[in-house]
Amino acid sequence: MLSKQDSNELDRGLTLMRKNLLSTDINELLIVNRYEQFSVDLVDAKTKNLIVGLPDKVVKDKVYDKERLQVICDRLHNLGYLNKANIKSVLNNNVIDSALKTAIENFQLDANLKIDGWIGDKTWLALQQLVTFEEPTKIHLWLNKSGQVNNALKRATQLRLYSLGLGDKPKLSPTAPALTLIKFRKVALTLFNGVEELNERQLLALLFDQDRMIQNLSLFSGNIHAPECRLEQQFIIAITKVELWLYGAESILPDANLIEQHKKYRAGARRRRKRVNVQLNVIEKSSLKINTSSFFYKALNSTWNKLLDKRVSEIKNKSSMYITTFPTFFKLLNELDEVDDRNLIQSLDAYVKKNKKNIKTIWKRAKNFASKLFDGIKRIGRMIKRFLGRVVDVTVEWLARPFYNLIVGIYKTLNTSIESTKEALSFLFSRYLKFKNNNAALAIKHNDADMNLFIDDQNASDVIDFSQKLLLLSKKLKAATKLISTFLTLLKSAFLALTGGWWAFFTACVNLYKDFPELINAITVLNEGNIIQLEQ
Amino acid sequence: MSLKEVITTAKGAIKDLTEIEVQTYTGQIEVAVDAIGTTDFAAILESAKATGNIKLCQVTKITIDGDAMNLVPDTAPPEHAAEAHKSALEAGQNVRSSMLELFKDLIEKY
Numbered sequence: 001m002l003s004k005q006d007s008n009e010l011d012r013g014l015t016l017m018r019k020n021l022l023s024t025d026i027n028e029l030l031i032v033n034r035y036e037q038f039s040v041d042l043v044d045a046k047t048k049n050l051i052v053g054l055p056d057k058v059v060k061d062k063v064y065d066k067e068r069l070q071v072i073c074d075r076l077h078n079l080g081y082l083n084k085a086n087i088k089s090v091l092n093n094n095v096i097d098s099a100l101k102t103a104i105e106n107f108q109l110d111a112n113l114k115i116d117g118w119i120g121d122k123t124w125l126a127l128q129q130l131v132t133f134e135e136p137t138k139i140h141l142w143l144n145k146s147g148q149v150n151n152a153l154k155r156a157t158q159l160r161l162y163s164l165g166l167g168d169k170p171k172l173s174p175t176a177p178a179l180t181l182i183k184f185r186k187v188a189l190t191l192f193n194g195v196e197e198l199n200e201r202q203l204l205a206l207l208f209d210q211d212r213m214i215q216n217l218s219l220f221s222g223n224i225h226a227p228e229c230r231l232e233q234q235f236i237i238a239i240t241k242v243e244l245w246l247y248g249a250e251s252i253l254p255d256a257n258l259i260e261q262h263k264k265y266r267a268g269a270r271r272r273r274k275r276v277n278v279q280l281n282v283i284e285k286s287s288l289k290i291n292t293s294s295f296f297y298k299a300l301n302s303t304w305n306k307l308l309d310k311r312v313s314e315i316k317n318k319s320s321m322y323i324t325t326f327p328t329f330f331k332l333l334n335e336l337d338e339v340d341d342r343n344l345i346q347s348l349d350a351y352v353k354k355n356k357k358n359i360k361t362i363w364k365r366a367k368n369f370a371s372k373l374f375d376g377i378k379r380i381g382r383m384i385k386r387f388l389g390r391v392v393d394v395t396v397e398w399l400a401r402p403f404y405n406l407i408v409g410i411y412k413t414l415n416t417s418i419e420s421t422k423e424a425l426s427f428l429f430s431r432y433l434k435f436k437n438n439n440a441a442l443a444i445k446h447n448d449a450d451m452n453l454f455i456d457d458q459n460a461s462d463v464i465d466f467s468q469k470l471l472l473l474s475k476k477l478k479a480a481t482k483l484i485s486t487f488l489t490l491l492k493s494a495f496l497a498l499t500g501g502w503w504a505f506f507t508a509c510v511n512l513y514k515d516f517p518e519l520i521n522a523i524t525v526l527n528e529g530n531i532i533q534l535e536q
Numbered sequence: 537m538s539l540k541e542v543i544t545t546a547k548g549a550i551k552d553l554t555e556i557e558v559q560t561y562t563g564q565i566e567v568a569v570d571a572i573g574t575t576d577f578a579a580i581l582e583s584a585k586a587t588g589n590i591k592l593c594q595v596t597k598i599t600i601d602g603d604a605m606n607l608v609p610d611t612a613p614p615e616h617a618a619e620a621h622k623s624a625l626e627a628g629q630n631v632r633s634s635m636l637e638l639f640k641d642l643i644e645k646y
């Protein structure tokens with residue numbers, strides 16, 4: 001049975017598991033469900049006084065709580081130390097009377113324990129080992145100095161055989177019954193392998209090891225349907241009931257109790273007697289067919305239903321013909337025991353550790369994901385930066401190119417203007433005008449702008465070309481003189497500013513602003529067409 | 537052209553800016569071309585006229601107040617010759633305008 005510490009640990013583990021139920025592993029979910037069911041069963045069993053925690057180490061006022069007192073009394077009674085009437089008295093008054101104290105002392109004496117009339121740790125554990133089926137009993141602890149089985153174990157053996165349908169219930173007696181394992185040896189020889197060579201102590205060890213017997217039964221392959229196997233059949237029914245009881249079917253009464261009830265109610269109502277008789281028939285005759293109104297049948301149905309995924313009719317048939325199929329039942333139970341509840345805490349611990357590993361794995365994955373996400377963001381950042389850089393570059397290029405073109409244009413314009421101005425001025429001061437590659441016309445220019453024009457009347461196209469160039473050059477001359485005039489005005493204004501004040505310079509600039517369209521027009525004319533080259 | 541020549545040209549130009557006269561000759565212009573660079577251009581020109589190699593075909597004279605005189609022979613000059621004469625006339629006006637612009641301060645003073 002679990003101690004309080006184990007119980008608390010189990011509760012904590014279950015809470016943790018519930019929190020981590022996000023797991024998709026079906027096996028883990030099954031384990032968790034089973035643990036949860038176990039926890040519920042544990043509470044239920046405590047409520048029904050089917051199990052009791054370990055005794056408190058500190059004895060308070062030599063008084064047991066009521067549940068513990070009930071269990072102590074029941075166990076001492078089952079071992080033949082305490083009368084049932086005494087139990088009733090003790091429970092009603094909730095005190096340790098002399099009968100109970102004597103019973104405890106007798107048990108302690110038989111079990112080679114310190115005799116103090118109090119159920120402390122050692123006495124409690126001794127009762128636990130001898131009476132319950134949960135843990136295998138260590139036989140060597142129950143031997144006298146001479147190596148003989150002590151009286152406590154003799155009583156426990158009788159109780160165990162009674163529970164397994166192989167003997168009578170221990171009676172209230174100051175002396176222990178004789179140790180007789182004849183029936184058990186016979187049953188064991190039929191049902192279990194390798195029993196021939198077991199001595200008495202080994203046989204006792206087998207009797208007090210429920211799991212080992214179940215395992216042996218699961219491997220059985222013989223035939224027990226013959227009438228001479230009635231004892232074996234009885235044993236199988238009884239051990240099945242014990243097993244079902246251990247699995248929670250607490251309503252199943254030990255067979256011998258039915259016998260007692262039968263005796264008790266022998267003179268009772270006919271109907272009740274009939275019902276009891278029917279149940280007794282099941283046990284006494286060890287019929288291969290089981291009564292469908294018994295708790296055993298219902299418990300079997302329920303267990304088959306849990307163990308097998310079969311139709312209802314098939315399950316009922318299996319329960320009714322239980323003996324013929326009994327190895328199957330134990331095989332299934334044995335498989336079920338692969339996940340041993342005794343290792344519950346260890347399993348739970350392993351589960352928690354595994355989940356811790358999972359958490360580490362999840363954290364690792366999360367870190368990887370975050371790292372990738374961060375890389376992605378960085379990459380996007382770099383792309384945006386590159387894109388913005390490109391936008392800036394293009395924008396700068398778009399702005400710079402026109403600016404550059406403007407500067408170049410201005411430079412070219414000014415340059416062309418200067419070249420054109422030079423050419424135009426040379427036209428002003430030349431005596432004759434003759435253009436390169438044109439021999440069809442010639443102009444003799446006088447100082448006052450009068451002209452003598454000589455043309456070749458046979459070459460019309462060249463003459464026209466000459467006249468166009470002449471006209472354009474004169475226009476450029478006009479524009480150039482305008483620019484020069486403006487420049488001279490500025491120069492004069494600057495000179496005046498230096499000598500007479502900045503107001504004059506400002507006025508000149510304002511006047512220049514008025515002439516601005518004219519200046520632009522002059523520059524445009526100067527840049528019109530190619531530079532006309534005069535032949536010197 | 538030296539500075540002295542420029543000043544002389546400017547003086548001459550200013551002196552007779554009041555009118556423009558353009559004379560257009562047709563014929564073999566090699567005579568005129570050959571005469572370039574000679575000191576007595578007018579004499580060579582007269583000689584050419586006399587030999588009949590060059591013939592005056594149109595004369596136009598425009599005064600500053602806008603009065604104009606245009607002399608043309610009985611036989612109309614070729615179209616390209618008339619076009620060239622017109623361009624030379626306009627060029628002459630532009631030159632005069634340029635001179636006035638260039639020396640306007642001087643003109644304003646005197």
